[in-house]
Amino acid sequence: AQSVTQPDIHITVSEGASLELRCNYSYGATPYLFWYVQSPGQGLQLLLKYFSGDTLVQGIKGFEAEFKRSQSSFNLRKPSVHWSDAAEYFCAVVLPTRNQFYFGTGTSLTVIP
């Protein structure tokens, strides 16, 4: 079945530590890939997206993500986490020729001092 998987339900990191959130997809074609962040009680905000070209994409708030076709992955990274990064993170894909977004189940990030 086609799907978007975020294997980590919850991650805790110390402030200043590096972060990597995993996202894998299982679709026949390479989809368009997105990472969104949701702060408590808020809607979703786009962090970054990939649709072609350089497989390492830069986003807002110091985040970056790397597309690896061979692994069907689009992992999100940040070198040094800030307390304000505590939130829920969602990976999403759009298939070429489709109008629907498919979201992963999300990863909740806790940042400890």
Added chain:
Amino acid sequence: NAGVTQTPKFRVLKTGQSMTLLCAQDMNHEYMYWYRQDPGMGLRLIHYSVGEGTTAKGEVPDGYNVSRLKKQNFLLGLESAAPSQTSVYFCASRSSGGYYNEQFFGPGTRLTVL
């Protein structure tokens, strides 16, 4: 420029009652979407619209109806609410320029059905 707005922000219903959630966007976007968000399940697409007067079913359409009479508005209706429809509902919109265009989300509506 307000972006995507949702009305109301909170609502409590009794089983069997009906209600309509309103989504409005001022970005002249062609596409609009309704999602529900439940713990551990991410966002699931209920219905979507690719233009004024058109709607289509998403992943979980049962128990919901939608209408897109004006380009800027997308209404989600619950004709007979059930406790299983307790959720947070998000509306989103995006432009039709390409499949890589991101969705813009509203702040959400928290609905409780007793």
